[in-house]
Amino acid sequence: MLRRLASLPLRRPAAALLAAGVRCISSGSVEITLPLNFWAGKRRTGPEKCSKDIVYEPATGRVLCQLEPCGAVEVDQAVKAAKLAFGYWSKMSGMERARVMIEAAHIIESKREEIAEMEVVNNGKSITEARLDVDSARLCIEYYAGLASTLAGQHVQLPGGSFAYTRREPLGVCVGIGAWNYPFQIAAWKSAPALACGNSMVFKPSPVTPVTAVMLAEIYAKAGVPEGLFNVVQGGQETGSLLCQHPDVAKVSFTGSVPTGQKIMEMASKGVKPVTLELGGKSPLLIFKDSDLENAVRGALMANFLSQGQVCSNGTRVFVQKDILPEFVKEVVKRTQAIEIGDPLLESTRMGALVSQPHLDKVLSFVDRAKKEGATVLCGGESYVPSDPKLRGGYYMTPCVLGNCTDDMTCVKEEIFGPVMSVLPFETEDEVLQRANDTSLGLAAGVFTRDVRRAHRVVEHLKAGSCFINNYNITPVEVPFGGFKMSGIGRENGQVTIEFYSQLKTVFVEMGDVDSLF
Numbered sequence: 001m002l003r004r005l006a007s008l009p010l011r012r013p014a015a016a017l018l019a020a021g022v023r024c025i026s027s028g029s030v031e032i033t034l035p036l037n038f039w040a041g042k043r044r045t046g047p048e049k050c051s052k053d054i055v056y057e058p059a060t061g062r063v064l065c066q067l068e069p070c071g072a073v074e075v076d077q078a079v080k081a082a083k084l085a086f087g088y089w090s091k092m093s094g095m096e097r098a099r100v101m102i103e104a105a106h107i108i109e110s111k112r113e114e115i116a117e118m119e120v121v122n123n124g125k126s127i128t129e130a131r132l133d134v135d136s137a138r139l140c141i142e143y144y145a146g147l148a149s150t151l152a153g154q155h156v157q158l159p160g161g162s163f164a165y166t167r168r169e170p171l172g173v174c175v176g177i178g179a180w181n182y183p184f185q186i187a188a189w190k191s192a193p194a195l196a197c198g199n200s201m202v203f204k205p206s207p208v209t210p211v212t213a214v215m216l217a218e219i220y221a222k223a224g225v226p227e228g229l230f231n232v233v234q235g236g237q238e239t240g241s242l243l244c245q246h247p248d249v250a251k252v253s254f255t256g257s258v259p260t261g262q263k264i265m266e267m268a269s270k271g272v273k274p275v276t277l278e279l280g281g282k283s284p285l286l287i288f289k290d291s292d293l294e295n296a297v298r299g300a301l302m303a304n305f306l307s308q309g310q311v312c313s314n315g316t317r318v319f320v321q322k323d324i325l326p327e328f329v330k331e332v333v334k335r336t337q338a339i340e341i342g343d344p345l346l347e348s349t350r351m352g353a354l355v356s357q358p359h360l361d362k363v364l365s366f367v368d369r370a371k372k373e374g375a376t377v378l379c380g381g382e383s384y385v386p387s388d389p390k391l392r393g394g395y396y397m398t399p400c401v402l403g404n405c406t407d408d409m410t411c412v413k414e415e416i417f418g419p420v421m422s423v424l425p426f427e428t429e430d431e432v433l434q435r436a437n438d439t440s441l442g443l444a445a446g447v448f449t450r451d452v453r454r455a456h457r458v459v460e461h462l463k464a465g466s467c468f469i470n471n472y473n474i475t476p477v478e479v480p481f482g483g484f485k486m487s488g489i490g491r492e493n494g495q496v497t498i499e500f501y502s503q504l505k506t507v508f509v510e511m512g513d514v515d516s517l518f
């Protein structure tokens, strides 16, 4: 799959190479030549005549590969393959499906380093984070494999010995559409519950990060799923629209921005198809004066700088009680300035490159606008050029903390999706709750306090789907994740997600005679 430009030793198990201090790949050394579409069990090229998109390596700005966007013909082939596979897979027992999914999880574990490296090369995030993303993907598949055999209906007694029962049945061909910030993890978070319930899936990654979803498709195939059970079609909004509108598609699960989510919902409504929407956020983090300051600072950094700040659930509005503001700001700025930026494949790097040049420009323009609107840049907010010459074309910036922010500023109102934290002072609990909820979004929220009663009282009033007490941005796969208000519909992860990938059939059984009125 990879043509290595640098000369590398023969591939040994990744762990052995790492132990020897040798990376399997290095930034700027990878070029992807194999096709990135995958359906009916094989990698496939896209349409013969299509305008190819260029995919870049964020760390270096080099061309990584060419993307062949799928058109109506390819989308139809992928959906047909998924429909065929659904016929076999949906008839297997939960235990049988679980066995294959567990095998897929084992393969992911054995390829952890390879997948993480490709995620870094395509997305720009640090290798340390990419490994955690691969782990989350594997855990999600293991978790839903465990649930596959527990899907069950109910038995309801009716008069005269008659009864009814319910069957939990799969939906059919599900479509998954992903964003670029967690490419492999999103593909797994969508496919794991879908497959566990007996569905098949056609997945479309973001055109910016097309590389690792097809690795997942190969892993499922190797684990023994029927051909066509998990397919990948590449492309942008046209390919996505074709998928949403395809008559044989039963459900669309989408992760991305609010405006795209609205379009997806509109398209799905034409076929009355259920949707799961995991959309954007502008989440508040409330830090009370009685917090453990060390943990509050750590929480604020985790809430803002993971994945170069490109995280939907980020707590970018950091409300700090006035009494501790100077102390908090001093510590946050000190630690933000110490974040090591650079080659995302190096173990020591904590912040890699943003996903693309246009996205970097957009984030930097938010910082400029914040300055014009009266915010103070306490640190960062500038483009950054690493000293390593091969990284000079990469998309780096220094993580930014903005002070003197007010609720009406653009940096406080809009999702920036980059490493930019806005700090806002507050005085009372009632005041901060009102300000925290003053947004049309509601993905996540956090509170730091040592007062257990305050913590639960505050959380009860926060209008957000995921609330963190004395921590931030942890997403164990056993617990549901998703948004209130315009941040989305439905949930990913946790037991409840089974309900979003299955439907109930009620069966009435008459044990006597038909009591006819006619």
Ligand SMILES: NC(=O)c1ccc[n+]([C@@H]2O[C@H](COP(=O)([O-])OP(=O)(O)OC[C@H]3O[C@@H](n4cnc5c(N)ncnc54)[C@H](O)[C@@H]3O)[C@@H](O)[C@H]2O)c1
Binding pocket: 177, 178, 179, 180, 181, 182, 204, 205, 206, 207, 235, 236, 237, 238, 239, 240, 241, 244, 255, 256, 257, 258, 260, 261, 263, 264, 277, 278, 279, 280, 281, 311, 312, 313, 415, 417, 443, 483, 487, 488
């Ligand atoms: N809530 C979550 O779990 C979550 C997770 C990650 C990202 N996000 C959100 O995603 C956004 C950033 O990601 P992005 O820039 O990739 O989002 P985006 O909405 O631009 O694109 C997301 C996906 O939708 C596809 N798409 C675009 N137009 C389409 C159309 N008309 N029909 C069908 N598909 C279409 C894209 O090709 C891509 O695959 C941020 O707002 C972020 O908050 C949310």
Ligand SMILES: C[N+](C)(C)CCCC=O
Binding pocket: 181, 182, 306, 310, 311, 312, 313, 473, 474, 475
């Ligand atoms: C694992 N995180 C960091 C909470 C990310 C969840 C997915 C949102 O972008």
